Amino acid sequence: MVEQLNRRCGLPERLTFVEDPVGFPMVQIQHPDATARISLYGGQVLSFQPKSQAEDLLFLSSQAIFQRGTAIRGGIPLCWPWFGPDPDQQGRPSHGLARTQFWTVLKTDCLPEGAIEVQLGLTSDDHTLEIWPVPFQLRLTVTLSQTLHLSLESMNLGDQTLRMTQALHTYLRIGGLQQMRITGLADTDYLDKVDQYRRKFQTGDLVIAGEVDRIYLTPPPTVQIHDPVLRRTLRVTSSGGNAVVVWNPGPAGRLKDLGSQDYEQFVCVETANAGGNPVELAPREAYTICALYQVD
Numbered sequence: 001m002v003e004q005l006n007r008r009c010g011l012p013e014r015l016t017f018v019e020d021p022v023g024f025p026m027v028q029i030q031h032p033d034a035t036a037r038i039s040l041y042g043g044q045v046l047s048f049q050p051k052s053q054a055e056d057l058l059f060l061s062s063q064a065i066f067q068r069g070t071a072i073r074g075g076i077p078l079c080w081p082w083f084g085p086d087p088d089q090q091g092r093p094s095h096g097l098a099r100t101q102f103w104t105v106l107k108t109d110c111l112p113e114g115a116i117e118v119q120l121g122l123t124s125d126d127h128t129l130e131i132w133p134v135p136f137q138l139r140l141t142v143t144l145s146q147t148l149h150l151s152l153e154s155m156n157l158g159d160q161t162l163r164m165t166q167a168l169h170t171y172l173r174i175g176g177l178q179q180m181r182i183t184g185l186a187d188t189d190y191l192d193k194v195d196q197y198r199r200k201f202q203t204g205d206l207v208i209a210g211e212v213d214r215i216y217l218t219p220p221p222t223v224q225i226h227d228p229v230l231r232r233t234l235r236v237t238s239s240g241g242n243a244v245v246v247w248n249p250g251p252a253g254r255l256k257d258l259g260s261q262d263y264e265q266f267v268c269v270e271t272a273n274a275g276g277n278p279v280e281l282a283p284r285e286a287y288t289i290c291a292l293y294q295v296d
């Protein structure tokens, strides 16, 4: 399969398709300013490392499970068409279906200004319609140079209104959770998921001591993650979302696909449509959510 992909979409010296250890196809990118890996399973960016950085911008768990039906813990999972638990409480997977499907490669390109662009697609089929009976088409465009940009377009292919929530569930790599500080969310209301979704108000910078799981409502477009340990500031600039989710399981959150100290190495800052406001798409209508990741 990767041979065919390389023939059809490989870019000499820039982009090749390889298989990860369990045989899932993956896009491997070598840009003069950065390297990246994108798994076709989940349409999930797993790594993005500008050449200026000793560490990846993204965290990928060493215990991540690469297996059909399981989401990969790390990188940028795509939560779609719902964020969080099954909204209809039918026992369907948390965060929807997109992160556990194989995506197809629509296009790869070297753009005139030198950035590399990869377009992946996911279209409803018998399997997705069994989980969620709505015809759709998704297009993920990843553009990278010294920055990383993701754009996720959702299109309603059905004849009824499509209702969705979603998130670019980004695991940002940090040097130490306690030392890190997030700016850009001050004076914003949030729903506190670890306190029965109570609506609260963010005063000042966000410093994380233990478990945190919050949906910030209508935040400003740019959030900064100040990391004194890795001596860098990450900037996430979002558009198309109505919320930014901040999540870390803390030391007590025992997840089987995370090492015991891993919670100190990442914070999730997620560009989202969440918090009780689904996006509604009329038939043939499309909607796009974007995030730009930069490091200073």
Ligand SMILES: O=P(O)(O)OC[C@H]1O[C@H](O)[C@H](O)[C@@H](O)[C@@H]1O
Binding pocket: 071, 084, 094, 095, 193, 213, 214, 245, 246, 247, 268
């Ligand atoms: O374990 P997952 O299904 O990947 O979800 C991981 C986390 O994702 C989001 O950030 C949610 O707000 C959290 O409540 C959830 O625990």
